[in-house]
Amino acid sequence: MTHSLDSIVIGGGVVGTACAYYLARAGHKVCLVERSYLAAGSTGRCIGGIRAQFGTETTIRIMQESIRLFQGMKEELGTDIDWYAGGYLFVAESEERKKAFLKVMELQRQLGLDVRFISPEEAARLVPGLNTDGVVGAAYCPTDGQANPFAVTYGYARQVKARGGRVLTDTTIRSIERRNGNSMLATDKNERLSAPVVVAATGPWLKQTAAMVGLDVPVLAERHESLVTEGVGRLFDSMLVDYRGGGCYFHQHVRTGHLVGCYTPVPNVPGDRADSSFEFLCEMPRRMVNLMPKLAPLKVLRQWGGSYEMTPDGSPFVGSTPVEGFYLAGGMCGHGFMLAPAVGKLLAEIITTGKSSIDLAEFAFGRSFRYAELLR
């Protein structure tokens, strides 16, 4: 049988559930389709960092909006999402890095972001036990923070259901056909869904989803890895981003006290693999004790892998496509969780009113790839 809807969202990660939530809030009859369980892809593998310290105007503006939404999300969704404004601290290990930070900081401050360059002593005060060898300072933004990706995703999904929307898990879309201004989606459960609006929010699989309507979207998955330690009492508040010795970043979960972190592998590991490596299990701890020697006795509980979905310029695709009624919300380049609230809100504005309150030209599908994200 065919279900007629106002919009269909493909992908049950944080981006898809956020889009479905804001569409439902705008009065749409929505159906979200997820081929596995909610947060089974990149969302469930992300460590929950949230920052507005970016290098391009659109991303900074969108992240300022996202942070505003995270701040009020407990009330909005009626569930605690573990939002905590612990800040983000980028350690500068060279004069060159400092110069790069100061340059993006000009733009960030112009846009009203409370970001500053602090001395190594101040960094060590904020992060007791921080190894400041060779550190010339740090970029610090106290309004950045963290939240719980699972709580946010399930929070959005529950609100979609509460507003009469459907959330189909363990359901795969087999085909998408365009007919008289509608998209007809066939599921593997012999259901047909029909709607004028389809949002593809399938993360590392965006390319394959878009190919079903004949679009070629340049998004490629790369494997990143993470690990989590046992929970301990509060050690520090910020996300720490270090570039020394190959680099790494980690923070401490505000409620559980677990430390959770990653690094960017060099060279990159292409493909949508979610396996984990022994190399990472040893290398990440080495980088963590370099940054903070007192972490040595902390026990690692678990490691895992997941995808960053990369675009040619480091910015996502959010908005319409040449296929009428077919929208993209993907290619988040490792920032899907933090971008999701604003992306969901703005895309719903585009779909329901024709324009968004923040200009998304930088994220347009047809853009030329001349921007490059400076803060990876």
Add this chain to the structure above:
Amino acid sequence: MPAETIACRCEDVSEAEIEAVLDEGFTSLEAVKRILRCGMGHCQGRTCRTTIARMIVRKTGRPLAEVLTVSSRPPLKPTPIGILASAKRKARA
């Protein structure tokens, strides 16, 4: 099992809390783990996994083998950061 029985000791989750999530329609170990953190604590699910899987079997009638889906991830047991960090250096030497 009384409702207040703790099914996941690491994260302090009761049978009633799990039952409520199953009633809501989230009937996989993966979803229960992500909503309630069962399996993410110190024992990594070694204690609670089978208990919760059996609750899902009771609720859905699906076979246990089909329900016990979560991956066990390395390391095999909690291992100090300092030990892992030095293991790498030896491997390189």
